[in-house]
Amino acid sequence: MPPAxxxxxxxxxxxxxxxxxxxxxxxxxxxxxxILDTSLVRVSPEAYNAVIGMYKTPVYAIVEVxxxxxxxxxxxxxxxxxxxxxxxxxxxxxxxxxWIVWGIFAVLMAGFLPRHLMHAFGGx
Amino acid sequence: xxxxxxxxxxxxxxxxxxxTIGRAQPWAWMFQRVSGVILIVLIFTHLFIxxxxxxxxxxxxxxxxxxxxxxxxxxxxxxxxxxxxLGHGYNGxxxxxxxxxxxxxxxxxxxxxxxxxxxxLMVLGSLVIFTFDPCPLGxxxxxxxxxxxxxx
Numbered sequence: 289m290p291p292a293x294x295x296x297x298x299x300x301x302x303x304x305x306x307x308x309x310x311x312x313x314x315x316x317x318x319x320x321x322x323i324l325d326t327s328l329v330r331v332s333p334e335a336y337n338a339v340i341g342m343y344k345t346p347v348y349a350i351v352e353v354x355x356x357x358x359x360x361x362x363x364x365x366x367x368x369x370x371x372x373x374x375x376x377x378x379x380x381x382x383x384x385x386x387w388i389v390w391g392i393f394a395v396l397m398a399g400f401l402p403r404h405l406m407h408a409f410g411g412x
Numbered sequence: 413x414x415x416x417x418x419x420x421x422x423x424x425x426x427x428x429x430x431x432t433i434g435r436a437q438p439w440a441w442m443f444q445r446v447s448g449v450i451l452i453v454l455i456f457t458h459l460f461i462x463x464x465x466x467x468x469x470x471x472x473x474x475x476x477x478x479x480x481x482x483x484x485x486x487x488x489x490x491x492x493x494x495x496x497x498l499g500h501g502y503n504g505x506x507x508x509x510x511x512x513x514x515x516x517x518x519x520x521x522x523x524x525x526x527x528x529x530x531x532x533l534m535v536l537g538s539l540v541i542f543t544f545d546p547c548p549l550g551x552x553x554x555x556x557x558x559x560x561x562x563x564x
Contacts (some may be wrong), residue, residue: 316505327540363455
């Protein structure tokens with residue numbers, strides 16, 4: 289017997305589901321760390337500056353690129369999920385909407401990457 | 413493709429999955445959607461201001477935070493991000509635990525770890541935002557925002 293028909297198995301829908309889960313979990317764990325490191329402003333300026341200084345290292349600059357990428361994907365795929373749940377039109381075009389999410393991702397990353405890498409590596 | 417063999421109308425009715433539906437109450441879905449939309453505005457503004465304006469990531473230090481939190485708007489902005497992002501993340505992680513954690517003990521441990529860490533970080537973050545002192549006594553003046561010179 290073939291598996292039950294669902295929007296979420298196979299092709300774009302399934303891959304976007306996987307992207308949504310993995311980016312969500314990654315962002316959640318970053319959020320835990322980010323609240324803790326920000327809390328150091330209540331300890332002392334020295335403690336906060338020492339830890340936040342790690343964000344300015346080349347390795348972490350790359351991690352930030354991944355973080356921003358994850359947030360953009362999770363955000364716009366989230367809007368796609370809302371639309372697919374809400375409107376029949378979006379449900380019918382959910383595969384196209386998946387590619388629109390990747391299109392928005394490409395545009396926003398193209399805007400973010402050069403400036404962020406200049407700040408992180410170029411001293412600009 | 414298999415898609416063409418499937419008439420659209422039956423696919424429109426929700427398909428109950430074994431674990432999530434029934435457990436994930438309607439309010440959880442609604443909260444996830446509402447908080448998600450608000451978080452897009454809050455977080456994209458946060459990233460734009462902190463990473464793209466000025467000197468980007470290299471400008472962030474104690475004085476930068478103190479400068480932002482001198483305005484109540486940014487304290488409430490960050491408080492809203494804290495509460496909504498933790499709530500949204502807790503809710504999502506809770507569903508993932510429901511989907512994958514099996515047995516009698518492991519799901520309980522994971523659910524309670526999530527609840528405790530969420531509440532602890534919400535309280536910690538709120539205290540930090542609203543009891544923040546931009547000009548702590550005895551700190552190196554070079555690390556403080558410039559307006560501290562007028563305060564002391």
